[in-house]
Structure formats: structure tokens, C-alpha cells
Amino acid sequence: MSLPKTLAAGAFLCGSALALAQDYLPILQYHHVDANTPRATSVAPDEFREHMDYLKSAGFQVVDLPQALTAIKAGEPLPEKAVAITFDDAYRNIYENGFPVLKEHGFPFTVFINTGPIEKGHSSFLTWAQMQEMEQSGGVFANHTVSHPYMLRLKDGETHEQWRARMAHEVNAVEQLLNDKLGHSPKMLAYxxxxxxxxxxxxxxxxxxxxxxxxxxxxxxxxxxxxLPRFPAAGHYANLSSLKVKLNAKPMPLLSFEDQGEFASHQPVSMTLNFQGGNYRLKDLACYVAGQGKAKLEWLEANQVKVQAEQAFPVGRGRINCTMPDQSGRHYYWFSNVWIHASADQAYVTEKIKKN
Incomplete structure (x- = not known):
């Protein structure tokens, strides 16, 4: 079992004048803004407008992501109902179908770019000139690697050190381009x-x-x-009613958790959650396993629970999401963890491979 992943504990302190301010941030994740691209990673233009119109009408404060993260790390409050907007993959339809709506509403946003197709002039991807234009209206451009690889997979015959060097290039080459083409980098990466x-x-x-x-x-x-986590807002996650629940989510009050490592096997996964002391509705905690329904909960101590999947994950990525209502019943605490179940022909970097 992996070592516990510790989450620092401690209360957020602010003056009474900031009592309604927020010390946490939900972040939305989009890819395509298009009705004719793969649905799993797409939100149609009319759906995207519906999302943005709702944020405006409901009083959400869309914040600049780098600035907001700096404030959170420093323990400084964000505006009440703060939220951030991100896109992955630098598709041109973000510029064509998403950017006009964002500009209309005055919403800042971040796009994580993979520079390989951009540098090749691929017509489906943003150009540096478009990015420079978008920067003038609140756009931030960050790192999504050069070639969008599975970062934990080895190439045929690749050693561990060669893999490390390749991953360093995937990240550092984008950082160099951001600085060369745009004059700066926020030093943020989306895996x-x-x-x-x-x-x-x-x-x-x-x-x-x-x-x-x-x-x-x-x-x-x-x-x-x-x-850091984000809430997907495309595909079957684009439904506005479910998105509203996520926009009002809070971080799960955990001291630490154990998850047995990044990789799943032919055995069902489990994780142990250790809660901070406080007046929480622990009896209302519910955890859901992707493709399986509710997980089994075994309370080991008053503030410690083991979350057990009933079945093994299929090959690919699997997750468990846990939610718990707060005392007001208007918000849900939220926590999610992801595992990778590799197939026999996928050479993933593991502790065994590293030792060899």
C-alpha cells in the first residue's frame, strides 16, 4: 500500500468583513466547443453559452486562474462564488465558438496547449496570433506538453532514464515556446x-x-x-443541472487518504479517507465507483472510512467519487481519486520497471 497522502490541516482565517469570501475554487474543464467533434470531449456552442450565461446570471465570479491559485496558496480569500474556466488541447473551435462568448461576458480563462500541432500549423489548432489576441481579453496559455503523450507509458525499448528525459522535453519545450512566443508562462501544466x-x-x-x-x-x-482537480463540463457532464451541483461544491475535509498507488489490478481497488475533526454529516457520505454504482463503506474509526469497490476496473482509467452534504444542505463536499488499469501490452512506468 502506498504511503498516506497527507493534506495539511488548519482553519482558514479571515476578518469578519470577509466572512462571505471563499477559500476554495471549483475549476471547470472543457476541450472542444463544437457540435461536430467527439461528444465525450465536446460541448456544443449553445451549451457553452448556456453555461456562461448561467455563471453570469447566478452571480458567479469568474477569476483569473494563476492569480486565484496564488491567493489560495497564500491563504488569501477569493470572491464569493469564485470559479475558473479552463480548456485543454488548444483546439481552434475554442477561438471560433468559445472565445466570443467569454469576451462578451468579460470572463478570464486558461487554455492548456500542446504545441506539436500548433508548430506544424495544423488547421484544427490555435495559432500564436490567435493566442496573442485572446490574451488581450483575459486568456492565459499554459502547458499541455508537446505531443500529448500518455506520460507514464514507456516507448518500445525505452529505459527509465530515457523516459525521464523525454518527459522533461515534453514539458520544457512548451515552457520555452510560451516564453518565446507570448513573452511569459504561468508555469502551469495539465497532464x-x-x-x-x-x-x-x-x-x-x-x-x-x-x-x-x-x-x-x-x-x-x-x-x-x-x-489539482477540475470538474469536466463536456459530454455527458455538460448537463446544466448537474454542473450547478459541482459549481457549489466544497473540498472534502480530509486530513489524508491512502489509495494503494496509481495503478489498479485485477483486484477491486479501495482507499481510506481520514477526516478532519469537526461537525460533518459523515453518516451521509456516499462514494460511487465508475461503472459500478455505490462503493462499500467500512468505518474503521469515527473519522476514518475504507471505501471499497465491488469489482475490478476494466483496462483504462477508473475512479471513485465521494460526496457529502454540508450542514446547510446547499453544498456538497467533493473528493475524487483515479487509478490506471494497464493492459498487458502497455508498458507503464512502475516501481518494478524503475528498479530494473
Missing amino acids: PYGESNAEIREQLAEQGMIAFGQQSGVVDQHSDFTN
Whole structure:
């Protein structure tokens, strides 16, 4: 079993004048803004407008992501109902169908770019000139690697050191281009497919970079800033009613959790959640396993629960989402964890491979 992943504990302090201010941030994740691209990663233009119109009418404060994360890390309050908007993959339809709506509403946003197709002039991807234009209206451009690889997979015959060098190039080459073409970098990375491991996260931390996975949840001061959560808002997650619940989510009040590592096997996964002390509705905690329904909960202590899947995950990425209503019943605490179940022909970086 992996070592516990510790989440720093402690109360957020603010003056009474800031009592309604927010010390956490939900972040929305989009890819395509188009009705004719793969549905799983797309939101249609009319759906995207519906989302943005709702944020405006409901009084959400769309914030600049780098600035908001700096404030959260420093323990400084965000506006009440703060939220951030992100896109992955630098598709041109973001510029054509999403940017006009964002500009109309005055919403800042972040696009994580994979520079390989951009540098090749691929017609489906943004150009540097378009990015420069978007920057003038609140756009921030960040790192999504050069070629959008599965970052934990080895190429045929590749050694561990060669893999490390390749991943360093995937990240550093984009940082160089951001600085060369736009004059700056926010030093943020979105992992392709949301996949990372402790080794990659440590490398990014040493470079002073912030990084994002694809597990759902809310960012606060005690989050792992090399593996931050976001809420997907495309495909079957584009439904506005379910999106409203996520926009009102809070970070799960955890001290730590254990998840047995990044990889799943032919055995069902489990994780242990250790809650902070406080007046929480722990009896209303519910966890859901992707493709399986509710997980089994076994309370080991008053503030410690084991979450058990009933079946093994199929090959690919699997997750467990846990939610719990707050005392008001108007918000849900939210936590998600992701595992990778590799097939026999996929050479993933594992502890065994590293030792060899």
C-alpha cells in the first residue's frame, strides 16, 4: 500500500468583513466547443453559452486562474462564488465558438496547449496570433506538453532514464515556446489524460510548476498543487443541472487518504479517507465507483472510512467519487481519486520497471 497522502490541516482565517469570501475554487474543464467533434470531449456552442450565461446570471465570479491559485496558496480569500474556466488541447473551435462568448461576458480563462500541432500549423489548432489576441481579453496559455503523450507509458525499448528525459522535453519545450512566443508562462501544466505519478509530480514541484489532473473536486489551500482537480463540463457532464451541483461544491475535509498507488489490478481497488475533526454529516457520505454504482463503506474509526469497490476496473482509467452534504444542505463536499488499469501490452512506468 502506498504511503498516506497527507493534506495539511488548519482553519482558514479571515476578518469578519470577509466572512462571505471563499477559500476554495471549483475549476471547470472543457476541450472542444463544437457540435461536430467527439461528444465525450465536446460541448456544443449553445451549451457553452448556456453555461456562461448561467455563471453570469447566478452571480458567479469568474477569476483569473494563476492569480486565484496564488491567493489560495497564500491563504488569501477569493470572491464569493469564485470559479475558473479552463480548456485543454488548444483546439481552434475554442477561438471560433468559445472565445466570443467569454469576451462578451468579460470572463478570464486558461487554455492548456500542446504545441506539436500548433508548430506544424495544423488547421484544427490555435495559432500564436490567435493566442496573442485572446490574451488581450483575459486568456492565459499554459502547458499541455508537446505531443500529448500518455506520460507514464514507456516507448518500445525505452529505459527509465530515457523516459525521464523525454518527459522533461515534453514539458520544457512548451515552457520555452510560451516564453518565446507570448513573452511569459504561468508555469502551469495539465497532464494529458490526467495521468501522472509521484516522480513526475516531484520534478514539476522542483521547477515551481502547478499541475492539474482529471479527477473531479475543488481546490483549496491544502490541495496537492502538483495534481489539482477540475470538474469536466463536456459530454455527458455538460448537463446544466448537474454542473450547478459541482459549481457549489466544497473540498472534502480530509486530513489524508491512502489509495494503494496509481495503478489498479485485477483486484477491486479501495482507499481510506481520514477526516478532519469537526461537525460533518459523515453518516451521509456516499462514494460511487465508475461503472459500478455505490462503493462499500467500512468505518474503521469515527473519522476514518475504507471505501471499497465491488469489482475490478476494466483496462483504462477508473475512479471513485465521494460526496457529502454540508450542514446547510446547499453544498456538497467533493473528493475524487483515479487509478490506471494497464493492459498487458502497455508498458507503464512502475516501481518494478524503475528498479530494473
